[in-house]
Amino acid sequence: xxxxxxxxxxxxxxxxxxxxxxxLAMSHGCNGFPWGTFTVNVAGxxxxxxxxxxxxxxxxxxxxxxxxxxxxxxxGFTTFSTFSKEGLALLQANNNMLFVLYTIGSVVLGxxxxxxxxxxxxxxxx
Numbered sequence: 140x141x142x143x144x145x146x147x148x149x150x151x152x153x154x155x156x157x158x159x160x161x162x163l164a165m166s167h168g169c170n171g172f173p174w175g176t177f178t179v180n181v182a183g184x185x186x187x188x189x190x191x192x193x194x195x196x197x198x199x200x201x202x203x204x205x206x207x208x209x210x211x212x213x214x215g216f217t218t219f220s221t222f223s224k225e226g227l228a229l230l231q232a233n234n235n236m237l238f239v240l241y242t243i244g245s246v247v248l249g250x251x252x253x254x255x256x257x258x259x260x261x262x263x264x265x
Contacts, residue, residue, distance in 0.1 A: 143206055150211015158216050183220035187213045191224055 161182075162175030190209050194200055213220045222245060229238040 142203070146203055146207040147211040147214070150207040151215030154212040154215025154217075157212075179217050180219040183213055183217035184223045186216070187220040187224050188227075 158179050161179050165175040165178060187209060190205065190213070194205060226238055226242055229235075229241060
């Protein structure tokens, strides 16, 4: 268990650093569009899709490597990739209603939660 936690932690750290560097590199001349975040989300989705597909097609992939890459790196890079993978899994299982609820609920409630969190800071004094 401790080894798994360390693998996830190291992978998350590396993924977070990569996300930060990509966001820095793409922050210049973006005309207000968050290209860094957009790029990271799409790249993370591609990565987790490749890893997920490989786990279903290749027999001898180390579970520790998958934990490091999928949960650690991809999770630290962007949780949007996990969100997208889970959405696709719901569609593949023909859980269309759950897919719609999960997708709309995550996006709408996520934005509402950010707004509520932001508003709570109005209670803070300078």
